[in-house]
Amino acid sequence: MGHDHHHDTDWKHDGVQVIPGDQLDPTSAGKTAGMNRATAINLARNGAQKIWAGTVHIHANAKTGAHHHGDLESVIYVVKGKARMRWGNNLEFVAEAGPGDFIFVPPYVPHQEINASSDETLECVLVRSGQEPVVVNLDIEPVEKPENVPWVDPIHADPNAKR
Secondary structure (H helix, E strand, C coil): CCCCCCCCCCHHHHCCCCCCHHHCECCCCCCECCEEEEEEECHHHHCCCCCEEEEEEECCCCECCCEECCCCCEEEEEEECCEEEEECCCCCEEEEECCCCEEEECCCCCEEEEECCCCCCEEEEEEECCCCCCCEECCCCCCCCCEECCCCECCECCCCCCC
């Protein structure tokens, strides 16, 4: 349990950083129609090596085009509003998330973010596993009625499973 490997580090300048919410960078986060991204944490601003973090605002009634983020993993935390996510080769799956919910998007998953509200901006915090603002726009013909996919994990059973 050695604690001596960073005695000469200047923790004042190389330690914890607080980034005020009104001082994010709206210019370096990649462009997707219908959405505003702003960077809080990246290599250029903070020296982060492995993650990117910032905010995403999707306008009322707006949706992005279908896209994926290459080999990056993304985590979206919904702060305000209602998010509707569609995903799959034909955007055939759908789930919704509200304030306090987390959304995980694995690498290469074709997806679309939709603001499910007609009058409220969807406000989210976004964290990605890499620095590059990878956005690969896809030309997908979405299915008419996507299949709703409930959250299922080792502690939450599938509500649609036959008992």
